[in-house]
Amino acid sequence: MFIIMLNGHVACLKTTIARRLSDLLKAPLLETNKFGSVIGESRLMDDSRRINRYKMLYKLADSILADGYSLILDGTFIYRGWRKPVYDLCKKYSIKDIVIVRCYSTDENAIKRRLLFRKSDKFNPERGVVYFKNYLQSVSQDEPPYSDVLCDGYQPGIVEIDSSSGAISVISGKGELIDVVVESLRLIVPALREVILSASR
Numbered sequence: 001m002f003i004i005m006l007n008g009h010v011a012c013l014k015t016t017i018a019r020r021l022s023d024l025l026k027a028p029l030l031e032t033n034k035f036g037s038v039i040g041e042s043r044l045m046d047d048s049r050r051i052n053r054y055k056m057l058y059k060l061a062d063s064i065l066a067d068g069y070s071l072i073l074d075g076t077f078i079y080r081g082w083r084k085p086v087y088d089l090c091k092k093y094s095i096k097d098i099v100i101v102r103c104y105s106t107d108e109n110a111i112k113r114r115l116l117f118r119k120s121d122k123f124n125p126e127r128g129v130v131y132f133k134n135y136l137q138s139v140s141q142d143e144p145p146y147s148d149v150l151c152d153g154y155q156p157g158i159v160e161i162d163s164s165s166g167a168i169s170v171i172s173g174k175g176e177l178i179d180v181v182v183e184s185l186r187l188i189v190p191a192l193r194e195v196i197l198s199a200s201r
Helices: 014-025 047-066 080-092 108-119 127-141 176-200
Strands: 002-008 029-031 071-074 097-104 157-162 168-172
Touching: 002 014, 002 080, 002 176, 014 029, 014 071, 014 097, 014 176, 029 047, 047 071, 047 080, 080 097, 097 176, 108 127, 157 176, 168 176
Parallel strands: 002 071, 002 097, 029 071, 097 157
Antiparallel strands: 157 168
């Protein structure tokens, strides 16, 4: 069994990548965005709503892993505390193959355009602006996974992908799963460019 965990900020194409990986690797996918909105009355991200999303994801992940399936997890996972329960599941089910796919964008304007395109509508034209503020908030709170350690001292593999340029880098780890992830990401890059272009038209 293996776990692939998407990590990164809003609008960095994590979900697009996660869904393509799920199709290519024939692995079940859990997406935090399926568990309700995280925008509170302040129009910024509500931490209690965000935490509830992850609690539901961990519970479902546990049941899927208990049945012997590999798993792809799509969320920001920007805090170590949000990644730790996944590492605990690795220990529980003796999973050594875990790769974090860290998504980012070197083009902040592309992020803003994509959020305005994806989140705004004629009834709420400011919605995209709100989500961009949430993106900036998320960036300021980020706790990167580079020093993460699993419960038994094992470190997850980390692969980074710049969703703006399509550049892929192996930060840590080696082995078959890393190789499969990198090759799969190379196949996915053309689809990322199409998504970026659609938001620019």
